[in-house]
Amino acid sequence: MRRSYWRVGRVDAELVRRSGELPPTPFDTLFRRLGRAADHSKLWFAVAALLVARKGATRRAGLRGLAAIGGASFSASLVAKRLFPRRRPAAELLPVHRRMTRRPTSSSFPSGHSASAFAFASAVAMEHGPIGAVVFPAAALVGYSRVHTGVHWPSDVAAGAAIGVGAAWATRHWWPHGAGLPEQSEPPVDVPEVGDGSGLVVLVNPASGTDNVDPTAEIIAMWPEAEIIRIEPNTDPVKAMTTRLDQGGVRAVGAAGGDGTVTAVADLAVRYALPLVVVPAGTLDHFARDLGVDGPADTRDATQVGAAVSVDVAEVAVERRESTERITFINTASLGGYPELVRLREKLESRWPKWFAAAVAMPRTLRRAQPLPILLDGEFKLVWMLFVGNGSYQPKGFGAARRASLSSGKLDVRYLRADLPYSRARFVLAALTGTLQTSHVYRHFEAPATEVTLLGPDRRIATDGEVGPSGSRFTFRVRPRSLSVYRLPPP
Incomplete structure (x- = not known):
């Protein structure tokens, strides 16, 4: 083990020496600023705030990323750094223009910046692959910036990255990921096509979701012939919808809102033996997510070809x-x-x-x-x-x-x-x-x-x-x- 430790140390020293011999470029300033932006995970908190502001997989990616940062920071800074103290690279190994103004004084091993960066990137990729593909290069740049500015050895960064990936994976222990569930087995059922909205009555909750975005305009654009009943203060929209169903001529009912709105319309759908159109527009949309409907476009496409499944309700x-x-x-x-x-x-x-x-x-x-x-x-x-x-x-x-x-x-x-x-x-x-x-x-x-x-x-x-x-x-x-x-x- 001691021989392996010294071998890693020699490789680290050689890599830092070669990094120090690189000619000056504008990237020197970029890497210093990137390292400062990642201090205390400020960069990742800012990205997470942008992700959480949007619903669906984007929001879950931001929340899982924050959870992973917490685990990675604890493991790297409060556990590993105390168990494995190590000196940081000597400032003299790098030219002056590459050095950080304030050099950290904690243990060099492992890199806390790398742990947080790769924890966030890995967790985001679990929930949203395309966003993860964008965040991962940024995480890699943060990791390399710690070597480029002379505050970490390469093995510190590698260990931090491993801790970060492990912390992201550990979030699945408490917050299971949807991937890996068996394929949905709900039996198909024959329903009418309502591609233009003819015969479709939709209950719309204009205040659904955290963004309070009224989905009415989107509903009309997708189903121009549909009848809209909005949930307004001091009104009984369910009673209004029941009255409309009693009049006849309705081929399907829809719900645009959160799970509460979907439940109200689902009850009517069962009572009147009508198919249900689900337009997820709430905060979490548990039913739509488990159904396999990621957004309004999925439902629109299903109504155009009359594709539906039969599901359970509880009472x-x-x-x-x-x-x-x-x-x-x-x-x-x-x-x-x-x-x-x-x-x-x-x-x-x-x-x-x-x-x-x-x-x-x-x-x-x-x-x-x-x-x-x-x-x-x-x-x-x-x-x-x-x-x-x-x-x-x-x-x-x-x-x-x-x-x-x-x-x-x-x-x-x-x-x-x-x-x-x-x-x-x-x-x-x-x-x-x-x-x-x-x-x-x-x-x-x-x-x-x-x-x-x-x-x-x-x-x-x-x-x-x-x-x-x-x-x-x-x-x-x-x-x-x-x-x-x-x-x-x-x-």
Whole structure:
């Protein structure tokens, strides 16, 4: 090992010497400025801010990049630099015009700049290949700039790059990537072609998404003959749409907005046996993403050729003393802490983006949560929260992210036990270490139906991110392949 160490040192010294012999060029100034821009990952934070401002894969790329930077910075600066102290190259090895004005004083090994740069680039490439292809060369330039300006040995940069790639890959442990899920297996179904929008009624939410971009003009451009019903303050758009459907002559219904808008129209589509046109225009668009619809153009192309699939919807019957209300959901429903989380998130959304408001609301909600005594299919349980998904979500644990299929015919039921000592702290620790599936505080099963009876006061249920009515008994069931949705077949 000592012989290998000295061999690497000789190679490093030779490469730095050759770098120092390069003639002066305008790139000398560029590399100094690039290194300063990457100090404390400022360059990557700026790029991430641009990516997060856009929806879809671009936003996920920015968020995953930030998560990877956090892991890389911790591993390189707080762990590796302390375990492997190393002197930086002597300033005399380079001409004066190449040297940094302020030379770092921390350990040379590994390069923290390279770790952050390659962590960000690798994470972005996982979510958005074309953007990753642009960011990777920038990361490589940042890495080389550390050698060009004489503050790192080449092996420092190589080690930092390896740490960065590893940190990006490690994010998949807590935030699974969509790639690798089985191909979607929803069965095809015959539906009418509505290429010009004839017979199509679309419910449009003009305030959907974090950008508050009204999708109405885009809807009209794609389906000029479609009828538009907009969600406006102090109106009941669902009632207006129901009235229009009762009049007849409608061949398909559409939803342009987030998951809440899609759920409302999906319920009508099932009731009136009409196919659904999904135009993703919300913040996260979970249903559209799992369906395989990346944008409005995908849906437009499907309506022009009449391509559609049959998918499941789920239903919960909320029982109160006087009545029972049935609610359709296409993604998830939950009891316990989650409805409180939604209410707190909605308060914070007036000042922050939805995703950030949710991140702030989660720890606050868990800290204030009260144990919920229930009968789950007749068995007593004491839980912090209960999650019910329409279909089998991946991964298992409370980081549910994706569904491989929307026609599994099963409900995905998960809950956190509250009858064990320090269960909330154990939950947080298991979630951070990715061991929730083996933790005693977590339970999971799949079934076509399940019943939850509260043994305390009535509680509210949350469905698809919206807080619903309160009740004392909740009966969940899946309605297999009851909804037809426009989608092109996979390539």
